[in-house]
Amino acid sequence: MLKSARNAHSALILITMYRYQLDKSSKKFRCPNCHKKRFVRYIDVETGGYLPIEYGRCDREINCGYFRKYIPEGRNFKNLNEIPSDIYKLPNYHPYSLVAESFNTIEKNQFLKFLKQKLGQEATQRIIQNYKIGNAPFWYNGTIFWQIDERLNVHGGKIIRYGADGKRFGKLNWIHSYLKYQKKIENFNLEQCLFGLHLVKENDKPVAIVESEKTACVMSHYYPKYLWMATGSLNGLNRKKLLPIRDRRIILYPDTGVPFKLKNKTPFEQWEIICLELRVEGFDIEISQLLEQNATVEQKRKGYDLADFFLV
Secondary structure, three states: HHHHHHHHHHHHHHHOOOOOEEOOOOOOEEEOOOOOOEEEEEEEEEOEEOOOOOOOOOOOOOOEEEEEEEEOOOOOEEEEHHHOOOOOOOOOEOOHHHHOOOOOOOHHHHHHHHHHHOOHHHHHHHOOOOHEEEEEEEHHHHHEEEEEOOOOOOEEEEEEEEEEOOOOOEEEHHHHHHHOOOOOOOOOOOOOOHHHHHHHHHOOEEEEEEHHHHHHHHHHHHHOOOOEEEEEOOOHHHHHHHHHHHOEEEEEEOOOOOOOOOOOOOHHHHHHHHHHHHOOOOEEEEEEEEHHHOHHHHHHHHHOOOHHHHHO
């Protein structure tokens, strides 16, 4: 009797622990990392429904190795040793005072000098105010692109250096990395959001998404009918970043480019895969073929983006 009760109790624990499991069927999805159709998703055993696409494991363990476990909210642990090493950590945010402080030396910023030359004083000032562009005197007067979400949480500050020609050079840096180096903070869990996301509550324009922060700033001047945001990189486009704008119309404008050796796909093809997956989930999203159809072979080889066609 006692043994039977123990077995029942153990079974109950197993059911509780493993409500969310990797799908045991043969069905595979496209991996959010390598985009091969070898991805096994987590499933809710009770409802039979799949969890969000980022949770699961890629079967290409050697060539990809993507694996993100699902840790349900509200799960309690008796001690720190029970917490899985890959448990989701809450993001850290910077105080908004750092954003305000970054305006103090704005006149020394090379990128903004370039914009004034191309777009004029008034347009540049509008871009500074809208996108909260800052200057980093401690990093060669690099440009600080603050990532601020729709709730005005400051996720991070990416620092990029630009020359007089408006081209970036050197290594990029992050505000939290500098603060850690200065021993002003110990740890910082960076969770990036779309650059320009904080503007989403100020208007109901369709959202246009590009790769670079510079392009988002420039296109906000030339094509203001859209609300321009940036992923920060080719690999920066993902479902989680787009969740805050799920109910908005979204148009993707990837850079031009040639197929990458690792994925053997152009930037357009990589974003097109993500676009199709999100559309299936109900996102009102499309991808523009403007650059893909009109850029020359040489322009694609150089990786032209929208801004390159306007800043001539």
